[in-house]
Amino acid sequence: MIRVLATVLGVLGLVVAAAGMAARYLPLSNQPLLIVAAAAPYLLLAAPVAAVLLLLGRRWLLVILAAALTAAAVVVYLPRYQAPGTPEGQDVDVRVLTTNLAMGEADPRAFAALASERADIVAVQEMTPQAAAGLSSAGMDVAFPYRVIAPAQLASGIGVWSRYPIVNSGRIDGYSLPMIGTRVRIPGVAVDTTVLSVHLAAPWPQDISHWRGDIARLPDTLSEIGRTSGAGAVIVAGDYNATADMAPFRALLTGGYANAVAGGGLLRTYPQNGVVPALLGIDHILTKNADAVSVATVDVAGTDHLGLVATVSVPVDMTSS
Template sequence: MRILASVLGLLSLAVALAAYGARYLPISGHPTLIAAAVAPYLVLSAPVAVLLLALGRRWLLTVVALAVTAALVWVYVPRFHSPPVDASRATASVQVRVLTANLGMGQADPPALVTLARDTADIVAVQEMTPEAADGLVAAGMDAAFPHRIVLPAPLASGIGIWSRHPIVDSGRIDGYALPMLGARIRIPGVVVDTTVLSVHLAAPWPQPIGQWLQDIAQLPDTLREVGQAAGAGAVIVAGDFNATTDMAPFRRLLGQGYADGGAQAGAGLARTYPGDGKWPPLLGIDHVLVKNAAAVSATTVVVRGSDHRGLLATLRVPVDMTSS
């Protein structure tokens, strides 16, 4: 019994160590991509290793397993806990609700999405918006609820757009990626400096070759740095389908230059958005809202009827005047 427990404990510890290491390894192909994607599930083997090694009376290995478990708790528990706001350091802010929704190559149900957006959001970033999907959203009342927009419908996965309740004062297309992106300056009432909003969609790394995704996600930090510099003291909101989870090292490199992942900041856990078609429970959090000079106070996934993704809805605090900070 002790031998069996020891062997199983060693196997569990090896799996836990692999899961921890996968978060920091460079991603060069599908094996390392998949290892990082499933890491949140594999880490459950760490406490199992503690129990089994203790049953096997392998005390030194038990201590190692406890250390690995503690390290993984330090990594994952903060994702499920939103830190309290320090009232003494809080600045005046305006709440802005942002919804990002991948339309599943235009298959999302337009009336359902318009109802969802109208009831929950102030800014909507959409991806995979076909011309037919754009027409359907307009016919369902999207423009009535969100009178300001910049949209680039295109076949299959290439369409993208931003709808806003607040005026869009400047906008432009961001090229150089496998799929086009959009940027807009939005004038939020009460906020001194206009807010920059990006709707992004990185190439999918699976099942096709991973090369284009690697190129996109390696280039995006430079784009975010340039956008942040251009925004100055204004808030920046980057919403969309990154085709990457927070356990992938290339994704975490996006969080330089003052950016934060809104889901993690708000304690939303894994914020799993894919697959979202209802046939299987969502397993991966690949849709995100990143923020700079702003903070997420809540984030939750929402059903986008007809799409193979769930949407991500984040409530943000945008400071009234960062220039005085």
């Protein structure tokens, strides 16, 4: 009886883990499949449990399958926990903070204090006019004398603050929500750094087609940004409404772009309510011609997202990167 029960539970665990792994590589055409992909790190925990249960049930072939799936999960996730190597050459460390302000509900004084302490460049999403005014009153413009902001009601506001001069900027259209691109002049760096604040449509609860259209369009935008930036570093920070377990997100990591992880693990940022830990990592910082040397989540009072702060090592001589 114990062998039968162990076999049944082991097979169920194997199916659950296999579903999580498979969903990581599918195009995510509907919301149920997207939810499975988002839950993949948790579903794959069933693989080693299934291996033990199937071992008790003496189902040797299934044990091998469960063990192989466990090994595959280790290969997928272990690199996210490995510390990065030391960048070569001369570099300038730039601290980048990104967060979703939850339709302007983030506490402006707390956020301004956090940004002043932890960041050199700040990218925000869902910045309402009221939130922009509150941040300015809280001293954001003093700590960050350069800014390009486009406040708007609900989820459409976006912006970038910088301690360094912003020498060029523009709005990036064609998406469900606006994006902002800037050129930042970092002292000592030969070529200006491009910084984007991005916000893709949410795939839930509204129709997933908006998100699918946005994330399918983004690789071309990043490719063009990379081309126009030349040898300069590119930093793309924001709310992608996608986890690293989703194939459409990983399709962004081409042409020299990398997801800033730097040993931080899964970096879960959402949903944050102060009681239950965040479950999903949907906020990201991508880099090109630069390397993240540390990444961490930070509490942001009043919002349902954790902030993401990264130290990005920008080479001084970009021609050698």
